[in-house]
Amino acid sequence: MYSESDLDAAVDAGVIRSEDAAALRDFVAASRQSPVVDEEHFRLLTGFNDIFVSIAALLVLGATAWIAGTAGGAFCGAAVAAVAWGLAEYFTRQRRMALPSILLLVAFVGGVFGCVAAALLGTSDGHGHLGWFEQAGANSTATALKIALAALIAAGSAWLHWRRFHVPITVAAGTAAAVGVVLSLLLSIVTPGAAVIRLVTFAAGLAVFSLAMWWDMSDPGRTTRRTDVAFWLHLLAAPLIVHPAFSLFAHGGDTAVVSAAIILLLYVALAAVALAIDRRALMVSALTYVLVAVWRLFNQSDALSPAVTGLLIGSALLLLSAFWHAARARILVLLPPTLRDHLPPLNRPAPTPRPAS
Numbered sequence: 001m002y003s004e005s006d007l008d009a010a011v012d013a014g015v016i017r018s019e020d021a022a023a024l025r026d027f028v029a030a031s032r033q034s035p036v037v038d039e040e041h042f043r044l045l046t047g048f049n050d051i052f053v054s055i056a057a058l059l060v061l062g063a064t065a066w067i068a069g070t071a072g073g074a075f076c077g078a079a080v081a082a083v084a085w086g087l088a089e090y091f092t093r094q095r096r097m098a099l100p101s102i103l104l105l106v107a108f109v110g111g112v113f114g115c116v117a118a119a120l121l122g123t124s125d126g127h128g129h130l131g132w133f134e135q136a137g138a139n140s141t142a143t144a145l146k147i148a149l150a151a152l153i154a155a156g157s158a159w160l161h162w163r164r165f166h167v168p169i170t171v172a173a174g175t176a177a178a179v180g181v182v183l184s185l186l187l188s189i190v191t192p193g194a195a196v197i198r199l200v201t202f203a204a205g206l207a208v209f210s211l212a213m214w215w216d217m218s219d220p221g222r223t224t225r226r227t228d229v230a231f232w233l234h235l236l237a238a239p240l241i242v243h244p245a246f247s248l249f250a251h252g253g254d255t256a257v258v259s260a261a262i263i264l265l266l267y268v269a270l271a272a273v274a275l276a277i278d279r280r281a282l283m284v285s286a287l288t289y290v291l292v293a294v295w296r297l298f299n300q301s302d303a304l305s306p307a308v309t310g311l312l313i314g315s316a317l318l319l320l321s322a323f324w325h326a327a328r329a330r331i332l333v334l335l336p337p338t339l340r341d342h343l344p345p346l347n348r349p350a351p352t353p354r355p356a357s
Contacts (some may be wrong), residue, residue: 021223050099057087057100061107069114077115081157085110092165108161109173113154116170120146136213151180168228172236175211179204179240181286198244205240212237216277217342231279242270246289260293275331278344287313 010016045051062078069077084107094281121143151315158174161167186200212233249262267290270282295309320327325346332340 019308037108044098044102050097052223053091053097053100054103057091057103057107060087074115077111077113079110079111081115083113084111085161088165089159092167102169103163105158105161105165105167105170105173109154109177110205113150113177116153117147117150120150141188144184146190148184153175165286166225168225170233171215171229172232175233176210177238178233179208200246201240204243205237205242205244208233208237208240211280213277220238220344234279234281239266240266240287241249242282242285246286256295257315263289264295271320272331274292275328276335276343278328283317305347332352 011018011021037042061083064079064083066075069076084104086109088101088104091097092104119127158170158177162174182204182280185198186196189194212230215226215230215233219230245266246263249259249266267283267286270286274280274282291309293312294313295306329346332343332346335343
């Protein structure tokens with residue numbers, strides 16, 4: 001299986017011409033009766049060998065963490081980060097394997113964060129059984145600042161990883177670390193509470209969503225690696241936006257009917273946004289809340305209510321998937337042309353004709 005990024009890399013390397021790549025994309029779109037941009041491609045597996053290598057890498061990383069952890073939490077994080085980088089030099093830089101690259105990136109950034117956090121906060125033993133939470137209770141401001149510093153260094157390490165390997169999920173990992181910096185700094189100066197955490201998380205989600213849209217709008221045709229970067233950023237932004245907004249009504253004091261109605265209206269609004277930008281992450285993130293909301297509309301004492309809920313929501317989503325392109329067309333005509341021109345087009349332009357030979 002070849003991704004859009006693979007085709008783009010082949011064009012850059014001179015293996016195939018851009019006209020041939022465009023013709024291939026149009027052929028796939030015609031055979032599936034759906035434009036390429038509506039498919040929202042991203043590469044997770046290049047073959048079963050990805051799974052095989054991922055399992056082996058997890059075993060090596062786990063063993064490294066266990067052995068190095070006996071010398072302290074900082075050594076544990078540093079060893080995991082070093083091994084993850086070394087493995088990425090072959091499996092990411094040379095082999096370009098998708099799933100192992102994602103796991104190694106997460107291990108590297110997580111290892112750097114764990115190393116710095118353990119060095120700053122300290123632990124009583126190599127496996128972190130004592131220290132972090134005890135310090136948080138004793139001096140929450142100082143702990144939040146130390147965690148912010150660790151997250152900042154982790155964000156910097158993600159940038160270095162991106163410069164070396166260009167794994168699309170790296171930008172999302174660095175952004176997540178940056179969000180952690182902001183949250184830690186704010187919580188160090190503001191008394192943490194449910195309302196404050198919801199507001200800050202929601203604002204962070206909007207910021208990440210804006211960044212994702214910047215990457216998306218730079219490649220509306222979704223033919224380069226930039227669309228893969230945007231995909232992971234949307235996946236990060238979705239729960240940051242959805243959870244604060246939906247949990248407010250899911251656990252509020254409203255009646256079940258009113259609460260469910262509000263959640264359903266919010267989901268419809270999210271669906272409209274998802275159709276406009278041609279991304280499904282927002283809808284997936286909010287799906288749990290919608291399932292609970294619809295279930296509450298039925299008699300909860302009915303043993304079949306969960307099944308009826310699943311049948312209704314599943315059927316609606318399948319119907320939307322089948323008519324996604326047509327629904328997008330109805331949404332896009334309502335948007336101003338200046339915005340619509342920066343969103344994925346409804347139909348790809350025809351490929352450039354080949355020169356006569």
